[in-house]
Amino acid sequence: MTAPRIIRRLDVLRAQVAAWKSAGESVAVVPTMGALHAGHLSLVKAAAADCDRVIVTIFVNPKQFNNPDDLASYPRTEEDDARKLADYRVDLIYAPDADQVYRPGFATNVSVSGVSEGLCGAHRPGHFDGVAIVVTKLFLQTQADKAFFGEKDYQQLQVVKRLVTDLDIPIEVVGCPTVRDADGLALSSRNLLLSAEQRLIAPAIHAALTEARDAIRGGADVAHALEDARRRILDAGFDSVEYLELRDAGDLHPLEVADRPARLLAAAVLGKIRLIDNIAV
Numbered sequence: 001m002t003a004p005r006i007i008r009r010l011d012v013l014r015a016q017v018a019a020w021k022s023a024g025e026s027v028a029v030v031p032t033m034g035a036l037h038a039g040h041l042s043l044v045k046a047a048a049a050d051c052d053r054v055i056v057t058i059f060v061n062p063k064q065f066n067n068p069d070d071l072a073s074y075p076r077t078e079e080d081d082a083r084k085l086a087d088y089r090v091d092l093i094y095a096p097d098a099d100q101v102y103r104p105g106f107a108t109n110v111s112v113s114g115v116s117e118g119l120c121g122a123h124r125p126g127h128f129d130g131v132a133i134v135v136t137k138l139f140l141q142t143q144a145d146k147a148f149f150g151e152k153d154y155q156q157l158q159v160v161k162r163l164v165t166d167l168d169i170p171i172e173v174v175g176c177p178t179v180r181d182a183d184g185l186a187l188s189s190r191n192l193l194l195s196a197e198q199r200l201i202a203p204a205i206h207a208a209l210t211e212a213r214d215a216i217r218g219g220a221d222v223a224h225a226l227e228d229a230r231r232r233i234l235d236a237g238f239d240s241v242e243y244l245e246l247r248d249a250g251d252l253h254p255l256e257v258a259d260r261p262a263r264l265l266a267a268a269v270l271g272k273i274r275l276i277d278n279i280a281v
């Protein structure tokens with residue numbers, strides 16, 4: 001199939017979406033920062049199965065990067081991305097020019113408290129404010145009926161659900177399971193930056209989370225299980241563990257015992273690359 005059309009301007013996007021809506025068609029949006037892999041494509045598949053029209057957005061959002069090196073090195077592969085999307089029922093790619101998202105004089109913030117605190121929120125100052133503003137804008141710009149997000153970024157998913165509820169944005173947020181490589185490593189655009197040696201170490205996060213989940217399910221003391229998991233990640237060759245915690249699956253409240261639906265979440269640093277993962281308990 002041919003690659004979907006790429007739209008860079010908001011007025012063109014709006015005209016297209018208005019035409020679909022007046023024909024009574026439902027619209028899905030899949031927000032991404034590009035460098036698409038099978039994880040992103042699973043969201044696209046879920047969107048296409050659910051809605052008449054599918055918009056994939058590709059925008060490397062500078063406001064959600066707290067580290068300038070991370071922003072500079074973030075992979076940008078738009079032509080490849082468009083080619084990959086040709087295999088799916090995608091109606092258009094919205095890859096807005098920067099001034100279509102942040103016009104000169106842009107001065108508005110969206111800040112979600114509670115779920116955005118701790119975990120990645122504690123280690124990436126300003127990150128979730130950046131996510132919240134761009135997601136709010138993409139929802140308002142696309143006017144989509146449903147938005148598809150990965151559980152891979154579990155805290156982000158909860159932040160987005162919270163802001164949609166709080167701001168009465170008429171969109172349904174759908175969370176989709178994490179897609180992994182055969183050795184358990186969660187697919188991530190940042191995996192492209194791993195050396196061959198680092199790639200062998202990287203699955204240790206998922207292995208440690210799985211082991212901790214099994215231990216907790218088997219009745220082990222949570223604090224001990226978390227400590228063992230941190231140790232296992234460091235022993236595998238990671239340079240540091242930013243966090244490895246048990247949280248309430250809904251409001252992300254810290255838990256000392258798994259007495260309700262819970263999530264284990266971790267972030268660890270390997271060389272210059274920071275990887276995150278999480279699993280249900």
Ligand code: AMP
Nearest residue numbers: 032033034039149150152153178179187
């Ligand atoms: P990103 O381009 O990294 O901002 O991710 C765009 C969307 O893809 C987010 O909703 C992510 O949670 C989702 N995503 C990224 N990696 C995966 C994965 N391995 N499995 C499922 N969804 C993912």
